[in-house]
Amino acid sequence: MNTQELEFTRFVRDNKTTIYTVCYMFSKDSDEVNDLFQEILIKLWKGFGSFKGDSSAKTWIYRVALNACLDADRKKKRAGERVPLSMDIDPYEDTDADAMQIRQLYDRIAKLGLIDRSIILLWLEALSYDEIGEIVGISPKNVSVKLVRIKEQLKKL
Numbered sequence: 001m002n003t004q005e006l007e008f009t010r011f012v013r014d015n016k017t018t019i020y021t022v023c024y025m026f027s028k029d030s031d032e033v034n035d036l037f038q039e040i041l042i043k044l045w046k047g048f049g050s051f052k053g054d055s056s057a058k059t060w061i062y063r064v065a066l067n068a069c070l071d072a073d074r075k076k077k078r079a080g081e082r083v084p085l086s087m088d089i090d091p092y093e094d095t096d097a098d099a100m101q102i103r104q105l106y107d108r109i110a111k112l113g114l115i116d117r118s119i120i121l122l123w124l125e126a127l128s129y130d131e132i133g134e135i136v137g138i139s140p141k142n143v144s145v146k147l148v149r150i151k152e153q154l155k156k157l
């Protein structure tokens with residue numbers, strides 16, 4: 001491996017959780033999550049050499065990951081409905097109250113529009129309004145207004 005490949009491998013290893021978090025926000029299907037993860041890695045690799053560090057690496061990763069997931073979601077809607085093959089049991093299912101509340105929250109978030117879903121995901125990841133605005137392409141004040149509206153929308157759900 002050359003040095004760029006080694007740097008990229010370390011970079012992905014250090015930020016794997018961030019990438020998977022975005023993927024799981026856009027899909028519950030593990031195969032689709034893995035496809036999204038792979039698509040994001042391809043896009044990150046293509047841009048890795050030209051990443052200048054104008055923003056933080058995490059901000060850049062979120063921007064690439066969200067754009068890749070939004071693109072995949074648009075493609076999925078154009079392709080029509082898929083019928084996934086699934087098992088009747090979920091070996092990873094949590095039945096405690098906390099896990100059920102988290103699952104309900106994510107189910108509600110999944111009903112939001114793509115941009116709103118992206119904003120709330122970044123907010124749940126504890127990014128600042130400035131960082132969220134930079135990733136999504138809106139002002140920090142607009143992030144604040146959108147978050148208030150999104151939270152109200154989630155309460156109604």
